[in-house]
Amino acid sequence: MYRSHVLVCGGTGCTSSGSPMIIERFKEEIYKAGLKDEVAVVQTGCHGLCALGPIVIVYPEATFYSMVKPEDVPEIVNEHLLKGRIVQRLVYDETKTEEGIASINETDFYKKQHRIALRNCGVINPENIDEYIATGGYEALGKVLTEYTPDQVIQTIIDSGLRGRGGGGFPTGIKWKLARANEADQKYVCCNADEGDPGAFMDRSILEGDPHAVLEAMAIAGYAIGANQGYIYVRAEYPIAVNRLGIAINQAREYGLLGKDIFGTGFDFDIELRLGAGAFVCGEETALMTSIEGNRGEPRPRPPFPAQKGLFGKPTLLNNVETYANIPQIILNGPEWFASMGTEKSKGTKVFALGGKINNTGLVEIPMGTTLRTIVEEIGGGIPNGKKFKAAQTGGPSGGCIPAEHIDIPIDYDNLINIGSMMGSGGLIVMDEDNCMVDIAKFFLQFTVDESCGKCTPCRIGTKRLYEILDKITQGQGTMEDLDRLEQLCYYIKQNSLCGLGQSAPNPVLSTLRYFRDEYVAHVKDKKCPAGVCKALLSYVIDPEKCKGCTLCARNCPTNAISGKVKEPHTIDTNKCIKCGTCMEKCRFGAISKR
């Protein structure tokens, strides 16, 4: 037994900001201090508050240290672990109260969250199956194998109201039922871990922080539909997740929790990993299966659906990581428990990756029905620099934006669809008044143009032409006819594309057109970018009243576009100016502005 546990976040964010070195340092310092038999260092998965990483939590006090550097470690060891004195300067401000250091769960970031899928992330060592088992792991599998018929498992999932967390929101239990209904000599259970939306990392964090939850759920699914082989299709760009999944699968096999005759029930189930080579489209279910089969990852027409004819032509169940992560908890706590959370048609919780113009960048899990305002203002800690909320983008390149007028909408599948966005897999990018919505649409279009597989005409050429029209508009060369063409082309691509990637690719354009049409018109008619983002449409000017003639701007201008005598107002030659913004940054008198 250890008297103290030091939990160091080993998620991708904290890892890239140096947490492995922190762990090494802790081990050294603890050894030096003679505490190696009293204090354990544990590498955990993601805690969610990535903006504050690397994160270290010391138990039993649950002291939350943020932005820890390796050189801080001796102080934590000597002060906190040896002398019992908390290192105040490293403690997360939000946990400091008049009564002392509060639990991390009392902070704005955590208190409105409800962690089911992320339950073990940041809590257990994901590379140790015993820790998973100690928190109730594999109990759900044991329960279904010994107490449930496959139909009862499926009914439980149906009753829970769980819907697919990958974005589409298809009722999970119904999907299982369809896969069960198709008789075949071989069936497969697949896990879609090809998370690819820009800025989204929900699945990665689950795989890194709690890989066994996914394995356990897949085995349960295998039992429910009658499959004995599973595949996890995971991005090769997630090396930590891939590594931990590999460790988890091996450990589960050693414990007999995967493989032959699990729990002595005669049920066989095994799982293999397949690494994605970096194509976004492989997150589309038919492309994913095509890729697992060893072919170029391209979608194929549906029907037949995977439940009828999926991987290698066999009935296949495909769910996303987060969907699976909910399954063991639903089995253990009952469908009523799960269905008690959320809204009428969207039960449970949803994990979001908060990004963009938000103070608390990171990962949150909230009950369905939480408003966007709560997410942004409370959990997310508001927008930096006192800027105004303009919109939030959900659903990544397939989704749309939620404008300020809808900030109080309870977030669930159907509400988001109704306002022209979608749940998506959980990326949530906050935008403030400095974001140009035409530019945002162009950004997402660029992404889909790059990621289109090139199989069908509307997506391959249509999205390219869509991007070109957007580019023309942001260059100030658009016409009102272009706006009409843009919109018409969007509807065409949605209606005619082969797969979900193409069918949803125009959504960012359509949704920004719906809520921010005036911005498009400003680009086209007034040749202005109201947010001051589109370079071609703005010019930098020096206010002669404010300019002191300090020459700092002129000295820093990379193209020598600024001239003027010392102590006299300067001017910018717009022909030479490349609109890099350096002058505005450098000016100490606020004399330079964009127009």
Add this chain to the structure above:
Amino acid sequence: METVNVKINGISIDVPKGSTILEAARLAHIEIPTLCFLKEINEIGACRICVVEVKGARSLVASCVYPVSDGMEIRTDSPKVLASRRQTLELILSNHDRKCLSCVRSGNCELQKLCRELKVENESLYDGERIHYDLDTSAAHMVRDNNKCILCRRCVAVCEKVQGVGVIGANERGFKTNISCAFDMDLSETSCVSCGQCIAVCPTGALYEKDNTDEVFAALNDPEKYVIVQTAPAVRAALGECFGLPIGTNVQGKMVAALRRLGFDKVFDTDFGADLTIMEEAHEFLDRVQNGGVLPLITSCSPGWIKYCEHYYPDLLEHLSSCKSPQQMFGAITKTYYAQKMGLDPKNIVMVSVMPCTAKKFEIGRDHENAAGVPDVDIAITTRELARMIERVGINFLTLPDEDFDDPLGRSTGAAVIFGTTGGVMEAALRTAVETLTGNELPNPDFAEVRGTEGIKTATYHVAGMDINVAVASGLRNAKVLLDEIRDGKSNYHFIEIMGCPGGCVNGGGQPQQPGYVRNTVDIKSLRAKALYDIDASMPLRKSHENPAIKQLYEEFLGEPGSHKAHEYLHTSYVKRTVNKY
């Protein structure tokens, strides 16, 4: 048969369960345009030309792959559908090299036809970035022009699924997607077998044979040259299609007349070479059977098949007959025997062959194909190229009289003309081999078991106290099945005929291109084959060994089949090749 009821454009109709919307519409006399769709070969729903509206569906659906269900209501003609199809075409055109006037496919381009039908009015509506590709001219037989490729992937599917070769596929992705070889190899660096099936299915001018018609015209206009033409059996069964005649029309007489009017000094028939091939190959077969040679013996008439064997089954080369193909035998005899007889210098003879085949362009450049010290054949053109030549000089093909081939190398038998279809070489060989073995005349020369367009046909014949097991395969994916059996030591055949193209030469890569909607609904192979079987049935002589010109050739020049001289002039060798460059 179980049926479901659907409503298409308001018409209620019962259709077989499991039909696609495209098939169901056809039963309702409604044609839905397609572009990428090739039945059983390329069912990928990629081009989106065939989209239709299905009541209740979220988006338009691709009718070529979408199954009907009971009560389904479909519209194939709504304004939304028609506008979508047109927009798809406009987008394709925005990244298409629209040099239609100088395009080899102008007039029979499927894209062009659709643009006309769907009333595309502005081909540059969506003009933007266009990717320019270098032409791949590396291969002996064809050119790949990705600037005209519309990424329907028919070529990819036919190469992989029908031929089992798969040397082309999609590279890059999104807008940059292009069809090319792995690692951007040139086609000549791959194990492409030159069959030209990709060309046959290409809807546009992206794939085409290397055009040698100018060389032929140059030879014809050179007073120093004695220009002789030979025409393969399958050409006469398909050339008429280029002039609007129904598929399967035999135009032998008009073809001969046209060739004569083009100015060839002699118009001969490859069928003579086919009869000669039978003499040599039947002899080789009997020799192997009687003297314990390597069996099964496999035919060697199809240069696409030969190249395939060299790349993919180099260990089985000794199974191949050493006989040159009929084209090459014909060239060899022309430049030796015929030249000698007529007092011509073989160097001044230009031997032109008209072939249903693109691999023949590769074959003429092979080693050991130069009996007279000069290439046996100088120029090989396809059926399509011949049609272009006829058009160019203004010969009114349809009104030409029927004329006969010149003597003596224009004389042939029914056994030779069926070389143009799968099973034909086998049947011709059996006619001669059986009579040779038994010494008796066959009461009926037909061997029905080896006829038909199935990919693999087998039969056992009881001849002179022994069972002869034969197999016939066409299309290289089918050939692979038989070859794997040999490799595994499980083959009990004595004689195998393999043709590179499915259905044999009638469906060769050099034959007139039929658009997808015809290929999907008409059995082109069978119709063309029927023309050849009809010719065979009408011939007075139907066995190669009865051809008097052949008899004369052996008497005057070669001696016996399989003689030393025959070997020197009529047999060849093969080389082991690797799969692709690496």
